[in-house]
Amino acid sequence: MRKIIITIDGFSSCGKSTLARQLAKELNYVFIDSGAMYRAITLYFLRSHIDWYDRDAVVQALKEIDLDFRYNDQTGVSDMYLNEENVEQLIRDMLVSESVSEVSTIKEVREFAVAQQQKLGKRKGIVMDGRDIGTTVFPQAELKIFVTADPAVRVERRFKELFEKNPNITIEEVKTNLEMRDYIDSNREVSPLRKADDAIVLDNSGVTRDEQLRTALKWATDKIQDAQ
């Protein structure tokens, strides 16, 4: 059976990764969280005190970065590795969340990440989530989904997720961070967050994870049939 590429884009904390992960599992496809790559690059820059507005420093730093996804038997999904270190948990930290959108505006950073993402999609059979996957990384993807949700619902979901790891976090911090990231992601010069013209919109505000999965799965199986 011929495999396809599925892209899932949208604003921060819309549940893109959850949907992408579930969809990949159902279809026996590979799930790739492109945001994890930008987060790992940001972590490297923060740790190495790289001034990301200094182009030469960025170009040099990118040469020192090796990104890899490695399958984790326990979780059933891949973890992000930065220079052989598992950084899957560290990259979800608020410190990284506060800088990742800024780092993601840099042209050289995007070229570096996009080249690796395209390589990962060479053999198709992938579900990749992010901001520019349907517009820039795989404009030829067979199925493009653009996920949206009510901002208040997104803040609530993200807060619950972060509160489990850090009970000191406040809902205001989460709201400010989401608003800031949405703004930077949508207004940057290089491949801003946009719905691809041929993407299908999925608003999951009042929808359960199961319902959302069933809808997306139907779209995917139809597209897979068309591809035969």
Ligand code: DC
């Ligand atoms: O999906 P996420 O929230 O983990 O992504 C973190 C940041 O990475 C997001 O605020 C913008 C950036 N990003 C991007 O610019 N392009 C992508 N394809 C994925 C993420």
